[in-house]
Amino acid sequence: MPSKGIDRYLVKPGSKFEMASVDTSEKTLWEDLTKDDHEATYDMLRDELQHLQKVLYAQQKHRVLVVIQAMDTGGKDGCIKHVFSRIDPQGINVHSFKKPSEEELAHDFLWRVHPHVPRNGQLVIFNRSHYEDILAVRVKKLFPDEVWKRRYRHVVEFERMLAEEGTTIIKIFLHISKDEQKKRLEARLENPAKHWKFNPDDLQDRARWGDFMHAYEDLIGKTSTECAPWYVIPADRKWYRNLCVANLMVEKLRSLKMEFPHPTWDPATVRVED
Amino acid sequence: MPSKGIDRYLVKPGSKFEMASVDTSEKTLWEDLTKDDHEATYDMLRDELQHLQKVLYAQQKHRVLVVIQAMDTGGKDGCIKHVFSRIDPQGINVHSFKKPSEEELAHDFLWRVHPHVPRNGQLVIFNRSHYEDILAVRVKKLFPDEVWKRRYRHVVEFERMLAEEGTTIIKIFLHISKDEQKKRLEARLENPAKHWKFNPDDLQDRARWGDFMHAYEDLIGKTSTECAPWYVIPADRKWYRNLCVANLMVEKLRSLKMEFPHPTWDPATVRVED
Numbered sequence: 029m030p031s032k033g034i035d036r037y038l039v040k041p042g043s044k045f046e047m048a049s050v051d052t053s054e055k056t057l058w059e060d061l062t063k064d065d066h067e068a069t070y071d072m073l074r075d076e077l078q079h080l081q082k083v084l085y086a087q088q089k090h091r092v093l094v095v096i097q098a099m100d101t102g103g104k105d106g107c108i109k110h111v112f113s114r115i116d117p118q119g120i121n122v123h124s125f126k127k128p129s130e131e132e133l134a135h136d137f138l139w140r141v142h143p144h145v146p147r148n149g150q151l152v153i154f155n156r157s158h159y160e161d162i163l164a165v166r167v168k169k170l171f172p173d174e175v176w177k178r179r180y181r182h183v184v185e186f187e188r189m190l191a192e193e194g195t196t197i198i199k200i201f202l203h204i205s206k207d208e209q210k211k212r213l214e215a216r217l218e219n220p221a222k223h224w225k226f227n228p229d230d231l232q233d234r235a236r237w238g239d240f241m242h243a244y245e246d247l248i249g250k251t252s253t254e255c256a257p258w259y260v261i262p263a264d265r266k267w268y269r270n271l272c273v274a275n276l277m278v279e280k281l282r283s284l285k286m287e288f289p290h291p292t293w294d295p296a297t298v299r300v301e302d
Numbered sequence: 303m304p305s306k307g308i309d310r311y312l313v314k315p316g317s318k319f320e321m322a323s324v325d326t327s328e329k330t331l332w333e334d335l336t337k338d339d340h341e342a343t344y345d346m347l348r349d350e351l352q353h354l355q356k357v358l359y360a361q362q363k364h365r366v367l368v369v370i371q372a373m374d375t376g377g378k379d380g381c382i383k384h385v386f387s388r389i390d391p392q393g394i395n396v397h398s399f400k401k402p403s404e405e406e407l408a409h410d411f412l413w414r415v416h417p418h419v420p421r422n423g424q425l426v427i428f429n430r431s432h433y434e435d436i437l438a439v440r441v442k443k444l445f446p447d448e449v450w451k452r453r454y455r456h457v458v459e460f461e462r463m464l465a466e467e468g469t470t471i472i473k474i475f476l477h478i479s480k481d482e483q484k485k486r487l488e489a490r491l492e493n494p495a496k497h498w499k500f501n502p503d504d505l506q507d508r509a510r511w512g513d514f515m516h517a518y519e520d521l522i523g524k525t526s527t528e529c530a531p532w533y534v535i536p537a538d539r540k541w542y543r544n545l546c547v548a549n550l551m552v553e554k555l556r557s558l559k560m561e562f563p564h565p566t567w568d569p570a571t572v573r574v575e576d
Contacts, residue, residue: 088408134362134422136467142416148408178466185459192452193410 033057034276039258045249047241052205053264058271066267073274078114080281081151085119086288091146091195092281094153097163098202099240100230101212103263104155107202110270111277112153121146124155137161137179138186145190158183162247167239180250191255198280199256200273201248202263206237307331308550313532319523321515326479327538332545340541347548352388354555355425359393360562365420365469366555368427371437372476373514374504375486377537378429381476384544385551386427395420398429411435411453412460419464432457436521441513454524465529472554473530474547475522476537480511 036057039045058066084090096104108122123144132140138158146152162183166176187197204212213230216222233240252258259276263269310331313319332340358364372378382396397418406414412432420426436457440450461471478486487504490496507514526532533550537543 091409131421135365135419136464136469138463139416139419142413145409145413147405181459182463182466185455186463189412189456189460190410192456195410 034259034272034279037259037261037272037276039248039252039260041253041257043249045245045252045258045260047203047245047248047260050203050260050262052203052208052262054262055265055268057275058268063267066271070267070271070274073271073278074111074114076278077111077274077281078116080278080286081115081119083286083288084151084281084284085116085149087286088149088289089194090284090286091148091190092151093146093190093195093197094151094277095157095159095197095199096153096155096202097157097159097200097244098263099204099209099237100227100233101209101216102202102204103266103269104202106266107263107269107273108153108155110266111274115151119149120151120153122153122155125157125160128161138182142186146195148194158186159247159251163240163243166243167233167236180247184251184253184256187251187253187256196280196284197256198276199252199258200276201244201258201260202269203260204263206234208264209234209237308533308546308553311533311535311546311550313522313526313534315527315531317523319519319526319532319534321477321519321522321534324477324534324536326477326482326536328536329539329542331549332542337541340545344541344545344548347545347552348385348388350552351385351548351555352390354552354560355389355393357560357562358425358555358558359390359423361560362423362563363468364558364560365422365464366425367420367464367469367471368425368551369431369433369471369473370427370429370476371431371433371474371518372537373478373483373511374501374507375483375490376476376478377540377543378476380540381537381543381547382427382429384540385548389425393423394425394427396427396429399431399434402435412456416460420469422468432460433521433525437514437517440517441507441510454521458525458527458530461525461527461530470554470558471530472550473526473532474550475518475532475534476543477534478537480508482538483508483511 034057037050058069061069084092096107098104112120112122121144125141128137128140141154141158144152144154162176162179165171165179166173191197213226213234216226248258248260259272261269261272261276308331311324332343335343358366370378370381386394386396395418399415402411402414415428415432418426418428436450436453439445439453440447465471487500487508490500522532522534533546535543535546535550
């Protein structure tokens with residue numbers, strides 16, 4: 029099975045991260061392959077991911093949490109759909125976090141998140157996450173600065189607890205350029221079948237692109253930990269983004285060295301009566 | 303309103319705590335008063351507590367979490383019933399944590415706790431808590447030592463997050479002697495109306511009294527923080543225990559300097575039409 033140096037996109041814990049260090053349109057890991065080869069590789073990766081999830085589910089030992097963040101049109105929905113669609117729906121759960129409700133805001137910011145973390149044998153994907161409670165809060169100035177600043181520690185320690193209790197955490201930022209977003213937004217506007225995905229409010233976030241990049245840069249650098257590292261994936265090219273995420277998932281799940289559980293009874297002694 | 307030096311029972315954050323430093327049968331704070339005076343004082347404290355909770359509920363600003371731990375017969379149920387029974391049930395919620403279910407054990411240990419933390423304006427009491435996942439796990443050797451050792455940090459950071467997000471946390475250990483427990487267990491055995499409260503398994507915990515005291519001592523010392531301090535309350539005398547807890551609650555709620563919310567509209571401009 030193919031495996032590439034996906035750690036190229038790992039944000040090293042404890043290091044200062046610079047967003048500009050990742051080229052949104054690069055295709056280094058697979059640039060030597062033809063388009064047909066990309067597709068064959070992607071196909072193999074998805075098969076292996078499907079297999080690994082089966083073992084994860086059967087073994088009921090590990091919990092896997094994937095956090096996906098991106099700017100609007102960054103490819104969160106598309107990536108989830110493409111990379112994870114072969115997986116048995118019984119073992120995977122995608123949770124999308126929207127604007128918090130009044131009830132959610134009346135609690136600490138992790139209160140609405142915690143119930144959705146994976147149980148043994150489960151793979152959970154967060155489409156947006158508790159990181160919005162730092163990012164959006166910071167850029168849109170929803171609360172005083174000390175609130176989001178304290179939350180760096182809160183998320184790091186929350187994730188440490190999850191990890192030490194048995195959860196494998198993979199955090200992915202799908203990184204697109206401002207130009208690429210423009211193309212995608214225009215495509216949405218031009219295609220009536222995609223109008224439902226367009227929200228005029230997204231343009232407000234776009235107008236603060238620099239603020240968001242700065243907030244992401246700071247956030248990713250400060251919350252990439254051994255327990256829960258960030259991967260910043262070039263996402264201007266959808267095929268490359270999907271290959272990277274599939275590859276990352278396969279590498280992470282392989283590293284758990286999972287196996288189907290051995291029966292606790294001796295199959296030789298079991299007889300099915302007439 | 304009466305207020306005594308309840309900080310006598312505060313476990314100073316960062317200090318080494320010795321269980322033997324608290325005499326389970328002492329009555330220092332109110333020993334100069336007669337029994338009638340105790341009752342009058344207790345009555346006033348409960349009235350004030352009732353009032354403070356009204357403001358808490360009306361203001362919808364603060365969240366209050368009370369964690370109560372004790373050995374069996376230590377008085378958790380009795381204390382909750384006595385001290386908090388005058389409070390409007392709409393604004394108070396008591397959550398008892400039992401032996402974790404299979405579903406709960408398939409998640410991190412804080413997963414079952416987090417949904418029950420208070421929202422704005424709410425007072426929540428935990429009758430037993432996430433601390434059992436350290437104590438019972440340690441004394442009964444339910445998981446390897448590294449599991450409960452890591453959990454010290456997990457609870458401290460969880461509580462820090464809750465506190466920084468707006469929750470006032472008060473942790474109470476009702477401290478009784480082994481002799482006092484014997485009396486109470488015997489009383490339960492002798493009274494058929496109390497048989498439902500007796501569980502033969504409690505005798506197993508009693509047989510490990512020394513181990514539990516050692517585990518509590520270590521736990522309380524290491525998890526008493528500025529954000530979420532422990533109070534070790536002498537609890538052999540029920541009247542004294544109740545006075546102390548009522549007094550502690552009143553002091554903590556007073557210190558929030560709460561007030562009824564001011565209307566955001568001008569009452570003078572409102573006219574109720576015919």
